[in-house]
Amino acid sequence: MMSRLTLAAFALLTACTVHATDSRTAFLQLLERPRVPLAAEVGIPAAKDDLVEIAFSYATEAGQRVSGIIVKSASSPAPASPPARRPAVVVLHGTGGNKEAERALLMDYARVGLVGVAIDGRYHGARAQGGKAAKATEYVAAILRTFRTGQEHPFFFDTAWDVMRLIDYLETRDDIDPRRIGLMGFSKGGIETYLTAAADPRVAVSVSCIGVQSFRWAVENNSWQSRISTVQAAFNTAAKESGIATPDADFVRTFYARVAPGIDGAFDGPAMLPLIAPRPLLAINGGTDARTPLPGLQLCADAARAAYHAAGADEKFVLRVQPNTGHKVNPDSMVAAREWLVRWLKP
Numbered sequence: 001m002m003s004r005l006t007l008a009a010f011a012l013l014t015a016c017t018v019h020a021t022d023s024r025t026a027f028l029q030l031l032e033r034p035r036v037p038l039a040a041e042v043g044i045p046a047a048k049d050d051l052v053e054i055a056f057s058y059a060t061e062a063g064q065r066v067s068g069i070i071v072k073s074a075s076s077p078a079p080a081s082p083p084a085r086r087p088a089v090v091v092l093h094g095t096g097g098n099k100e101a102e103r104a105l106l107m108d109y110a111r112v113g114l115v116g117v118a119i120d121g122r123y124h125g126a127r128a129q130g131g132k133a134a135k136a137t138e139y140v141a142a143i144l145r146t147f148r149t150g151q152e153h154p155f156f157f158d159t160a161w162d163v164m165r166l167i168d169y170l171e172t173r174d175d176i177d178p179r180r181i182g183l184m185g186f187s188k189g190g191i192e193t194y195l196t197a198a199a200d201p202r203v204a205v206s207v208s209c210i211g212v213q214s215f216r217w218a219v220e221n222n223s224w225q226s227r228i229s230t231v232q233a234a235f236n237t238a239a240k241e242s243g244i245a246t247p248d249a250d251f252v253r254t255f256y257a258r259v260a261p262g263i264d265g266a267f268d269g270p271a272m273l274p275l276i277a278p279r280p281l282l283a284i285n286g287g288t289d290a291r292t293p294l295p296g297l298q299l300c301a302d303a304a305r306a307a308y309h310a311a312g313a314d315e316k317f318v319l320r321v322q323p324n325t326g327h328k329v330n331p332d333s334m335v336a337a338r339e340w341l342v343r344w345l346k347p
Contacts, residue, residue, distance in 0.1 A: 023271045027199050030153075030261070031161045033061050038169050050074050051110050053103075060165040067126040068119035068166070069099050071106035072175065087180030087204075087345035088115040088170060090163060092189030095230045096136040098125030112338065113347025115176055119166060121188070122154040136230075144234035147258045148241075155231065155260040156188065160196045167202050180204055180345045184337065186329065187211055187291070188230070194283075195267065198275035205280045205344040207337045209329045212273065212283040212319075214296030215256065215264035224252050226290035226327075234259075269300035274307030280316040280344040284333045286325035294321075316344075 036059050043055035054070040072086065089109050091102045099118035106116025120127045123139035130138060142154040152158060163183065171178040182205035185193035190211020197203040218224045228235050238255055239247040247255075256264050265271075273281070281304065285292050301319045308317040318340070322330050329337075 023266050024199060024275050026262070027267055031157060031199065036062055038165070040169055047074055051107055058165065058169045060162045066119050066162050066166065067099065068117060069103065069106070071103065071110045071116040073110055073113065085175060085177040086113060086115050087182065087347050088117055088176045089182040089184055089341055090117045090166060092159070092185030092192050093118070093121060093124065094187035094189050095139065100125070108338065112342055114341065114345065117170070119162065121159045122162070140231050140234045143231050143259050144237055147234065147238045147255065150258065153260060156191050156195060156263065157260055159192045160199065163192065163196045164200050167200065182206065182341050182345050184341070185209065185211060187327065194269065194272055194276065197279070197281070198272040203279065205341060206276060207282045207284065207340055209284045209337070210286060210289060210292060210327055212269055212285060212297060212300050213292040214269045214299045216268050217296030217299055218293055219249050219252050219264055221295070222249065223293045224249065228252065270303040273300050273304040277304065277307040278311035278313035278316055280340065282318050282320065282337060282340045284320045284322065284329055284337065286327055287321050287323045288325060289327045291327050
């Protein structure tokens with residue numbers, strides 16, 4: 001195998017092998033908090049055409065309940081038969097989004113035999129006091145609060161924990177196959193997708209849309225502005241309160257260290273993507289997306305490819321770069337994502 005790897009790929013593989021266990025263990029330790037009973041609450045199924053939608057909620061930690069929706073086919077086996085266990089896909093929204101915004105996608109997936117699941121991220125949707133109208137206001141305020149106090153990690157990490165607890169819940173359902181749970185996310189949700197999949201081997205298949213990136217590369221190469229703009233108000237206030245008139249890369253590092261410690265280091269894309277191997281991973285990025293600069297993205301892809309190659313699973317990692325495309329997912333890429341999920345989850 002050595003002769004088939006380039007020296008660069010071998011170096012990446014060696015680094016990933018040495019640090020993989022440490023990164024996963026450290027990330028799980030960072031996420032861990034006192035566990036509470038799921039105390040799941042499930043609403044009455046609402047049928048529409050050939051589909052059924054079910055509202056549900058569950059506890060993820062003290063003082064936190066996650067709201068979600070499940071969409072699945074209305075077809076069912078004969079009364080005497082046990083419920084059919086189908087593969088499920090959890091879809092994570094981006095900054096300012098909510099679970100309802102993913103309903104059309106869940107319906108699309110349900111019609112090809114998957115069970116579609118979406119939840120509200122921290123301080124989004126039903127988990128924000130202002131509801132849908134809050135957009136990202138409360139989320140950004142929570143990130144500033146974290147910078148000040150060190151409490152919580154709403155910038156990516158807490159939702160990763162919520163998804164792990166969601167999988168705990170999905171495992172209790174008799175209509176979902178716990179061995180075939182996929183995860184897909186957009187932007188913020190795309191980052192949460194690869195972080196969660198790296199930490200939790202129960203994620204069988206992943207699709208990270210416009211999320212894979214190297215935070216470290218962006219900081220070191222003055223390309224951090226677009227990513228920071230998603231939480232600009234929190235960043236600006238944090239800088240002002242720190243006596244920084246013109247925030248630079250050094251202050252970005254300080255900001256990350258408080259709100260998402262390790263996101264530009266041990267938990268950066270090049271460190272976390274290899275942990276997903278050999279489970280199938282599709283990354284979809286825009287070729288001109290300033291939030292996921294191509295050189296940093298390439299570092300992530302090189303590290304992932306080395307790990308997948310070492311596992312004998314080259315075909316299970318695909319990077320799809322959309323030419324002349326910014327921070328969005330084109331229709332043909334959405335088709336590719338669905339085909340990827342169907343291929344590996346086998347509904």
